[in-house]
Amino acid sequence: MSIWFENDKKLPQMRLAAVSYGIVGLIGLLLFGFWNLQVIQTTHYKDLAERNRIRSIPIIAPRGSILDRSGRVLVDNYPSFSVLLLRDDPKIMEPLLPEIADGLGMTIDDLQEQVDAAKTLPNFQPIVIKPEASPGDIAFIESHRPDIPVLEMMMVHRRRYGENDFLAHAVGYVGEVSTEDIAGSGGRLRSGDITGKSGLEKQYNDTLMGTDGLRRSIVNSVGKEVGQLLQQDPTPGKAIRLTIDYDLQSVAEQAMAGKMGAVVALDPRTGEVLAMVSHPSFNPNDFAVRIPRQEWDQLNNDPDKPLINRAIQAQLAPGSVFKIYETTAMLESKAIPADFKVFCPGYATFYGRVFHELNPGDSAHGEMDLHTAIVKSCDIYFYNVGERLGIDRLSYYGTSFGLGRKTGVDLPGEDSGLMPSEAWKERVFHEKWYAGETISLAIGQGATEVTPMQMAYTIGGIISGGRFKQPHLLMSDQPVPEVDFPISDSTVDFITQAMWSVVNEGGTAAASKLPGIEFCGKTGTAQVISAQGKEKATNKSALKNNAWFVGFAPRRNAEIVVAVLVQAGGYGAEAAAPVARDVVKAYYDKKGGTFKGAQEYSANPQQPVTVPGSTTATAQATPAAAADSASRP
Amino acid sequence: MREGSGIRDFDWWLMTLVFTICGISLLEIWSATHASHLAGMQWRQVLWIGLGVLIMLVLSRVNYHHILDQAPLLYMIGLAALVAVLLVGHSRFGAKRWLPVLGEFFQVSELVKLIIIVVLARFFSEVRSDRLLLGDLVKAGALVGVPVGLILLQPDLGTAMVLVPVAAVGAFLAGLQWKHALFVVALAAMLLPVGWHFLKPYQRSRVTTFMRPEDDPRGSGYQILQSKIAVGEGGFWGKGLGNGSQNQLGFVPVRYSDFILAALAEELGFAGVVVTLVLYMALLLRLVQNAQHAKDRAGMFLIMGVTAAVGFHVLVNAAMVIGLMPVTGIPLPLMSYGGSATLFVFLALGLVMNVRLRRFVN
Numbered sequence: 005m006s007i008w009f010e011n012d013k014k015l016p017q018m019r020l021a022a023v024s025y026g027i028v029g030l031i032g033l034l035l036f037g038f039w040n041l042q043v044i045q046t047t048h049y050k051d052l053a054e055r056n057r058i059r060s061i062p063i064i065a066p067r068g069s070i071l072d073r074s075g076r077v078l079v080d081n082y083p084s085f086s087v088l089l090l091r092d093d094p095k096i097m098e099p100l101l102p103e104i105a106d107g108l109g110m111t112i113d114d115l116q117e118q119v120d121a122a123k124t125l126p127n128f129q130p131i132v133i134k135p136e137a138s139p140g141d142i143a144f145i146e147s148h149r150p151d152i153p154v155l156e157m158m159m160v161h162r163r164r165y166g167e168n169d170f171l172a173h174a175v176g177y178v179g180e181v182s183t184e185d186i187a188g189s190g191g192r193l194r195s196g197d198i199t200g201k202s203g204l205e206k207q208y209n210d211t212l213m214g215t216d217g218l219r220r221s222i223v224n225s226v227g228k229e230v231g232q233l234l235q236q237d238p239t240p241g242k243a244i245r246l247t248i249d250y251d252l253q254s255v256a257e258q259a260m261a262g263k264m265g266a267v268v269a270l271d272p273r274t275g276e277v278l279a280m281v282s283h284p285s286f287n288p289n290d291f292a293v294r295i296p297r298q299e300w301d302q303l304n305n306d307p308d309k310p311l312i313n314r315a316i317q318a319q320l321a322p323g324s325v326f327k328i329y330e331t332t333a334m335l336e337s338k339a340i341p342a343d344f345k346v347f348c349p350g351y352a353t354f355y356g357r358v359f360h361e362l363n364p365g366d367s368a369h370g371e372m373d374l375h376t377a378i379v380k381s382c383d384i385y386f387y388n389v390g391e392r393l394g395i396d397r398l399s400y401y402g403t404s405f406g407l408g409r410k411t412g413v414d415l416p417g418e419d420s421g422l423m424p425s426e427a428w429k430e431r432v433f434h435e436k437w438y439a440g441e442t443i444s445l446a447i448g449q450g451a452t453e454v455t456p457m458q459m460a461y462t463i464g465g466i467i468s469g470g471r472f473k474q475p476h477l478l479m480s481d482q483p484v485p486e487v488d489f490p491i492s493d494s495t496v497d498f499i500t501q502a503m504w505s506v507v508n509e510g511g512t513a514a515a516s517k518l519p520g521i522e523f524c525g526k527t528g529t530a531q532v533i534s535a536q537g538k539e540k541a542t543n544k545s546a547l548k549n550n551a552w553f554v555g556f557a558p559r560r561n562a563e564i565v566v567a568v569l570v571q572a573g574g575y576g577a578e579a580a581a582p583v584a585r586d587v588v589k590a591y592y593d594k595k596g597g598t599f600k601g602a603q604e605y606s607a608n609p610q611q612p613v614t615v616p617g618s619t620t621a622t623a624q625a626t627p628a629a630a631a632d633s634a635s636r637p
Numbered sequence: 638m639r640e641g642s643g644i645r646d647f648d649w650w651l652m653t654l655v656f657t658i659c660g661i662s663l664l665e666i667w668s669a670t671h672a673s674h675l676a677g678m679q680w681r682q683v684l685w686i687g688l689g690v691l692i693m694l695v696l697s698r699v700n701y702h703h704i705l706d707q708a709p710l711l712y713m714i715g716l717a718a719l720v721a722v723l724l725v726g727h728s729r730f731g732a733k734r735w736l737p738v739l740g741e742f743f744q745v746s747e748l749v750k751l752i753i754i755v756v757l758a759r760f761f762s763e764v765r766s767d768r769l770l771l772g773d774l775v776k777a778g779a780l781v782g783v784p785v786g787l788i789l790l791q792p793d794l795g796t797a798m799v800l801v802p803v804a805a806v807g808a809f810l811a812g813l814q815w816k817h818a819l820f821v822v823a824l825a826a827m828l829l830p831v832g833w834h835f836l837k838p839y840q841r842s843r844v845t846t847f848m849r850p851e852d853d854p855r856g857s858g859y860q861i862l863q864s865k866i867a868v869g870e871g872g873f874w875g876k877g878l879g880n881g882s883q884n885q886l887g888f889v890p891v892r893y894s895d896f897i898l899a900a901l902a903e904e905l906g907f908a909g910v911v912v913t914l915v916l917y918m919a920l921l922l923r924l925v926q927n928a929q930h931a932k933d934r935a936g937m938f939l940i941m942g943v944t945a946a947v948g949f950h951v952l953v954n955a956a957m958v959i960g961l962m963p964v965t966g967i968p969l970p971l972m973s974y975g976g977s978a979t980l981f982v983f984l985a986l987g988l989v990m991n992v993r994l995r996r997f998v999n
Contacts, residue, residue, distance in 0.1 A: 020925055
């Protein structure tokens with residue numbers, strides 16, 4: 005045996021002690037590490053553990069229905085299933101993607117793109133990969149639950165809108181929230197939520213949208229459900245009742261078929277909107293699921309701009325309807341005697357320029373007083389009135405009646421129109437007002453712009469003695485805000501009498517007379533030509549005018565005002581007045597109990613009007629382009 | 638010469654600590670597995686512990702001088718086994734570490750740890766000086782370097798790492814000079830980038846993940862993150878045995894073995910962790926105390942080799958569980974489920990008892 009261990013017995017006691025201290029130090033260090041996680045940061049990790057084990061699947065709250073004034077359903081929901089992809093564990097999910105894409109009839113690229121787009125979201129939040137599951141998809145998910153544990157179905161409520169684009173613009177549509185929506189909602193909206201995108205759906209989103217519930221379940225590390233937690237029930241959205249009358253709306257929609265323009269029917273006593281049409285239209289049902297990119301682009305790039313709500317967004321020269329504002333200004337300001345007369349030879353000279361009667365059918369009207377000038381819509385008479393009143397008075401009264409100002413209707417995106425003034429010209433063009441511009445302005449040409457909503461609102465206010473009730477589509481028992489600009493009864497009487505004569509005593513709208521109904525109105529025909537259009541249009545007769553008509557009934561204490569715009573429709577009397585006539589007739593038929601359905605009304609000449617894009621005065625017509633259109637004598 | 642004393646000379650303090658830790662281990666293995674297909678695993682562990690105690694008793698009867706006599710032979714056997722495992726070994730989890738013995742698979746590297754402890758004790762006790770010379774240091778390095786290289790080829794970074802502190806503590810007690818220590822540290826720092834080059838991709842990802850686990854919470858950072866969540870969620874008092882959601886729902890990886898401390902931390906809280914780590918501290922200090930009372934330097938080196946290996950296991954495993962070290966597959970001695978690891982600890986304790994029983998013998 006060797007003697008290798010027979011060395012000295014002296015042990016390195018100092019170094020052994022050092023090792024002991026080292027052990028105590030290292031254990032202390034470890035304890036500090038545990039203290040840090042378990043005591044200092046424990047809340048944070050408790051949170052993470054919760055997210056690990058609890059999977060929340062939203063229970064979508066149904067959106068409130070939209071009803072007409074008598075409670076008929078205009079918009080409701082239908083049940084449908086969305087396919088959810090659970091992303092809690094990508095290690096499980098990712099290898100299954102090809103199989104999922106195959107089973108749901110999607111392309112793997114499409115699916116992968118959706119998964120990639122959701123990378124920034126927390127993993128515990130499932131994403132919708134297919135909004136409308138077919139029966140085949142549901143069968144696929146159910147039969148593959150054991151081997152594809154990352155698919156879930158979520159019951160959702162899809163919006164069902166009326167057929168034939170019924171009330172499309174007023175109601176609007178819903179869609180998935182955008183990132184801006186989420187940022188602006190103060191935490192109310194989450195990614196994937198459905199929210200109102202336009203119209204009343206947007207305006208009253210907070211009422212219509214409910215609060216989603218949550219189904220919370222405990223899952224294990226491979227995503228298998230092992231238990232249920234208390235369910236948080238959804239709160240359904242509330243229904244809203246509109247002032248819209250389904251029957252009047254149907255009649256108005258039918259009357260506008262094939263036309264481009266808008267109809268607004270108001271009750272001037274309350275500001276309730278009875279009907280509101282904008283044509284051409286779109287089908288909001290297309291937006292209810294997920295609108296395909298291509299379809300969206302098509303709607304957006306359509307030269308007829310079907311997405312624009314012309315009732316509140318078409319800002320156009322009012323044509324001869326302006327003469328009503330002017331007459332009111334003349335009588336109320338007393339700047340010109342009420343018996344002012346003009347001889348009309350078919351033209352007149354102002355400031356060295358010759359101004360003609362604009363309607364080619366009109367030549368010399370002869371001796372005109374105020375009443376006959378309105379009835380015959382004599383331009384020469386109102387040139388003279390305009391010159392004598394001057395821009396300041398026209399602007400003051402026009403603005404007081406509500407021109408150039410939003411009516412405040414409860415819809416998003418209303419435009420304000422424009423009432424020109426010296427100050428406006430100075431501000432926008434840095435030029436002085438030319439007296440000649442007042443002459444064009446006097447017959448509703450020039451820079452003045454009015455929306456159909458504004459026209460119904462302002463005329464309704466004038467014939468109600470200056471009580472301008474704020475238009476609204478939501479039926480409410482709250483007092484309606486109003487603007488008061490008192491107009492004397494004699495003025496109201498004179499104007500309503502003249503407008504009665506326009507329809508009933510051989511005036512410009514005589515063809516739209518309604519037996520037994522005090523139907524009154526005023527036609528307007530606004531010239532349309534933009535600088536661009538003038539160059540392009542070789543055949544000038546192809547340029548059709550915008551037709552306006554504003555009508556009401558009965559003559560005193562009117563119950564209904566209807567403003568109609570038919571773009572490129574030609575003459576107000578021919579294109580626009582029959583639409584208003586149908587709506588007013590339907591109103592009286594309903595009142596008398598003889599309404600039998602929209603099909604009984606026949607304003608629509610049944611010939612589709614095709615509109616060349618270059619002559620279309622679009623809703624975005626700039627003041628400059630509109631001003632240009634006035635420079636034509 | 639009397640061959641040691643009876644069983645009453647066993648270190649009963651030490652054994653009390655050992656069995657307390659084993660008891661906690663069985664409790665937590667039960668808790669981690671009772672609701673799964675692994676239910677009943679704690680009874681298998683009881684068998685391993687029983688077998689371990691038996692082997693410990695046998696080993697404590699053989700005079701450690703006789704064992705140290707055979708150091709060169711043991712070293713050769715160890716190297717041969719490492720080569721064999723590389724040639725005919727059984728692969729599990731992507732690494733060749735297992736050799737079939739008696740129908741069970743044993744991790745050869747566990748045995749090699751023990752052999753290296755013996756070989757280094759023999760080597761350092763033959764250095765008859767208070768100051769370790771550079772030449773001897775290099776020889777010691779070579780003795781450890783060869784098996785370390787073979788284990789790295791398996792690859793088993795964890796076990797290879799364990800041999801380093803065994804050698805380091807040995808050298809320190811053998812009178813390592815500070816300038817040499819500095820030189821070795823500097824050399825290691827220089828070789829680190831070279832070593833990086835030889836790491837397997839999964840090992841590299843474990844290291845990078847350890848540096849920044851947030852970058853890849855679903856890849857290799859998953860284990861560390863889930864372990865930290867379990868530990869942090871436990872709070873001060875824990876969620877109660879069998880109630881840890883991270884543990885029971887399977888979020889904690891290998892919760893009955895390498896990550897058993899995370900499962901314990903979740904269910905027994907910081908309080909349970911303090912008790913457990915203090916038990917380990919007491920165990921290690923008791924081992925050092927035994928070394929201080931060893932009859933000769935050889936016995937002292939033997940016990941301190943065991944202390945270094947066990948201490949390193951505890952340190953690395955606990956630090957891994959709280960995300961302070963990368964995942965290396967080092968189990969927590971006496972806690973983690975596993976045959977080879979449990980047998981290794983009891984074999985090592987057998988060596989310690991061996992030295993202790995002969996402390997008064999001359």
